Amino acid sequence: MEEQDLTGEIETLKKKLAEEQGKLSDADLILSCQKIEPITQVNIKVRKVLKGHQGKVLCMSWSQDKRHLVSTSHDGKLLVWDAFTTNKEHAISMATTWVMACAYSPSGQFVACGGLDNKCSIYPLLEEEPVTKKRLVGTHTSYLACCQFNTSDHQVLTGSGDSTCVLWDVESGQMIQSFHGHAGDVQALDLSPSESGRVFVSAGCDRAANVWDMRSGQCVQLFDSHESDVNSVRFYPSGDAFVTGSDDASCRLFDLRTDREVAVYKKESVLFGCNAVDFSLSGRLLFAGYSDYVLNVWDVLKAKRVAMLYGHENRVSCLRVVPDGTALAGFKDSAA
């Protein structure tokens, strides 16, 4: 009995400490940023609309050439666009209709994708008929939620509904390293921008974001202050921090070095879950797409919202900033 009481007490004390910490953390970033000039206005305009998908757009990815992007939709099609001319350069029909993950390879020669078929496949874009030259990279025991090329065309990192992330070797289709530790479906992952290629973060339905060391395959850090499923995760340009977007209508900034949550981006009037997050080039702005068709633009340092963008007819499901930071594309339901 005593033990139970004591553990109960410990829990309450821990909670109290966490609360106090929480107060400190928000205040601190904002305090240190007081000298930084505020953003008075952000002017973002819709420049291009990429129409062509028949169903909900589930995922997208920019190419490193800052001009092309790939998107997959519920109608079973994978489209490669030239974003500037809005032409579709490739249209690949997939075997499964729910393709929830896609990634452009760094060289621009391949696209990787996968979804409810539990598989991650690669299509070479330079071939005449990419569909025929499809190659299987890896298979999970549940749906594929996200995938990314690991710095080169030869390795793909995938996150799946079976709560694991796996690093695959493309040529052989073998698993190089697997990462176990999530308690629920993995919904999103992001590789650290640092060139050493050893760190990545994944987040999922267990409300947590895990930071992994690729060398050991271990989860080195865990952040679980969200109140609901985490849908999206993106590293801050310096690689020392990352932001997560969740169904609890908040985005949170976590710092790796100090191992804590640094800022929360939420508002009374923002009710809906956040599906996708990305940073501007400098990291000052956080673009977050929500389930209520809105894109909120947050000032990362001051934790204030600076703009709202409506331009969609339905939920924003995925959003990425072009590698050189001049544009961003958000997708859902037939429009970009």
Added chain:
Amino acid sequence: MTLVNCASDVSEDEEGRQVTDHQQQQQQTVGCSSSSALDNWRHTHVVTKLEAMVQAMQHPQTGVTFRAQKAFLTSVPAAVAGSDLIAWVRRYTGAEEPTEANHIASLLAIYGYVYPLSDDYSLAVRDDPSCLYRFQSPYYWLSISGRPDNLDYAIHLVKRMIRSKQKPGFEDFEKLALSKLQKLLADRWQFIALQAEEELKLLRERKKNDRMVLEMQEQAYWRVHRPPPGYINSVDHPVPRHFSLTQTQNRLAKQRRRRQHKESLVSSQNAHHKSGETIIACYEISKAFDWFLHTRPAAPGTAGTMAQQPANGSNSAAGTAGAGPAVDTSFTEADHSGGPSSDSAALTSGQSPWVGDDVAVFQNSLGYGESGLTPKQVKMWSAYFDFLLRDAAGREYFKQFLTKEFSSENLSFWLAVQDYKFGPNDQLRSRMTQIFDEFLAPGAPSEINIDSKTMTITQKGMQSPNRFSFEEAQEHIYLLMKKDSYQRFLRSDDYKTLLQSAIERHAMKKRGALFNFGKKAAQPTSSCAAHPTVTASISQRGKVETQSSLEASSSSGTRVLKTRPVDQAGPSGCEPVANKASAGEVAPWETEAASEKKPDSSTVTPWEDG
């Protein structure tokens, strides 16, 4: 208001009975509700908030004001005007902009808590006192009834069909859906027909007013969950999560028991300062690259939309005059406070690349066009070492610089290990021996300089080839390059002339965004001397990129390069730049307004244009 409450209470009772019958039978035959509960898990947060809002709205004192609506012979119970709804939402959520309040109000309709008393199918709440809305009965709320399945819909459609004989209005899409469901649920059709009859009978026993209300509520419910063609079903969430909620919670509990308690909850204060500092530091370094954060020199006519920077005073007069010295100073010290303001003029130089239809201009802005590297690209190399390493062109120039200093084997080693680490698995062994022979073996052709401790670790790592065998050595070399060679590269003439020529080349193309030619004339010696190397390397860049076998990422450059004739880069690169430096004449390739020597201040902000 009281009328409405009564109606909904009564209907709840009646429908409560109906529900239990229906649901019991449902669960016997279909057993569906559990799946909808899981789906709703994704909605839970939203649903709780929305329902809390709706309940607050219906509060007698602080809620929305209701108005009675009279229509023809019947008077329909009280309803809410669109504008009232929006105003109340605005106060409740503290939304600053009216569009936001409107948006939230529309969401209430879209998620089925409010429905319009109008004939069209749109669910947007209009800010109009004459547009009326009514609250949906709690029976139909998402948290209570969940999402319906085909069986429910079939029953509803049958009822509609029967009713349509007296009251027309059975839509085409409903007929279509009904015929589809007849085929799908053929085995249960008898039950469906019976159930529909039952419900209609019960309905007929109600008073006329109540009947109308109930019908409208049901209609509204199905409007949300089975929208007519052309409208999106917003309540649908695509893929259900694989692990159920209970499974996730169990696993989490297990994890927590296993995980050790994290230490140092005490060192919070300092830690916070640190995290804030690193984040801010990163921002300070990269803020020059975000176009929207640039200052505008206080120019007449342009709306001052950007943030003010304190150190901007001296630069405001002539953006051009500021460009010269500011570009130089930013290399020598890591002082970025005054830098970005005028640098940005050099960097953005004009319009957003996404405006307009000219592909050549767009490619130019990315650095693939005729003007070669953009000043932004070159400047970014000075922000982080990683940016330099990531960019193919950056690597090339850095390599040239290192060759002059006889330390290019460091970069080659680093690149080789990158290829090794991220390369195909089957080549691990062969590449490992290659790297060892080339860089690490005593007396190797490009022997790198690492201390003995790292060497022993590396040799041990090499016994079992894995991707991280050379990790320690690579890190060592990386730090060496970063602290030493990289810093010198940034201070070198090579880099400075690179940046200068990038700015020049890109400035030519813009209307009026010119830089100080006087300044350039004053430095003819350094620029001329460096020109041959710079231009030669520019012309070679096309070839270099195609030939470069060191990394996979260059082929994106090759693919794009096909679109422009490679030879153009050669001759045009050499000649005009030399002309510029000496005589300040207009270069042959210059087009329209480039020759005007206007200061930067008069250009329209890129995003306001077009």
